[in-house]
Amino acid sequence: MAKISTSGTGTLTKALSEKGKTFFSKILPWLISGGLVCYVVLTEDMMAVAEALGKGNLILFLGVAVPFLLSLLLLETIFLFYGFRWFAGAGELRDLFRARAATYLLTIISIFVGLGGLIIYGNRRYKISYSMGTTIVLNELLHELASQCGLAMLVGLALPLLVVPDAALKQINGVMTVGVTGVGIYAAIILVTMVYRHILTEYGTIAIFNPFSDISIQQYAVFLVIKLFQNILYGFFLAGLLYSFGIKPPLIVCVAFMQIIHLTRAIPVSAFGIGVDQIAIIFLFSAWEPADSTGLLLACSLVFTFTMIFGRALLGVPFLKGVFNDLIESSEDKESC
Secondary structure (H helix, E strand, C coil): CCCCCCHHHHHHHHHHHHHHHHHHHHHHHHHHHHHHHHHHHHHCCHHHHHHHHHHCCHHHHHHHHHHHHHHHHHHHHHHHHHHHHHHHCCCCHHHHHHHHHHCCCHHHCCHHHHHHHHHHHHHHHHCCCHHHHHHHHHHHHHHHHHHHHHHHHHHHHHCCHHHCCHHHHHHHHHHHHHHHHHHHHHHHHHHHHHHHHHHHHHHCCCCCCHHHHHCCHHHHHHHHHHHHHHHHHHHHHHHHHHHHCCCCCCHHHHHHHHHHHHHHHHCCCCCCCCCHHHHHHHHHHHHHCCCCCCCHHHHHHHHHHHHHHHHHHHHHHHHHHHHHHHHHHHHHHHHHC
8 A cells, every 4th residue: 555645745734724824813813802892882881972972072173183183293203313323324305204104004904014114114215224224113113112101190280189089099900000111111122232242242132132231221211201291292192182082181190091091902913093093082080071961082092093093094095106206216216336
């Protein structure tokens, strides 16, 4: 009897297993978002939510949202400009403005896909290595975390307890805990990068972290200040959104709580922050929802998610052609060399 080879079967099984894992990793965020949405739908009065959406002050919302989106794009571009210049010695403000806007469309998939688009743009446009591009992106994520946690901690410390309802004390304490933890992590990372060249290089280096050893404290401070302004801006936007629906927590609370919302929606376990935004906003601001109204917070959270996804994406559409032309010109230059 002929011997049956199992090598082909084993290869096929392995390939199917890898495809299964990839497929599962892609649908998992949707499953989680779907589960969270189902929970919200089953626990909230959706008729009241529909009515609440019609009660929002559209003029106030647009008056806050449009300047917010434009200012956000500008601040993110400035941060990228300094990152590209200080780490890689390359980058033009106009190019990076268009690239950041265009990659907003990629953030519909994930914040990390959007950042990956910037790495590819840097490689094609400025011949920056993928390792260096990854360093630039890691720097942004590091200061995003530091600014969010720093604001959560500072606002929590400065917040007068007299303006906080008893029902919100648990949330305030949670925000403070997250803030202190994140600031501690940031301080530890800075300490490591400052001594990296003198200690770790004796045992070999890690290319992706090497550029951090060349960044000064002053440059770290510039990165952090830009991100602090950016995330304070997020807090003002959230406050304007809540106020447009008649929910009026103190502005300082909106700034602090926005950092937690931003942190949770950045965790890659949900699709576009769908479901996570709803749970977080309802949980954090429930103490300020008017007792005679229902569905306002869920309505706010839906508008928030819609703005974060489609508002920024629409802002990126006009810049797609320019970014595409940049990449074509860069490819042609590369071929001619």
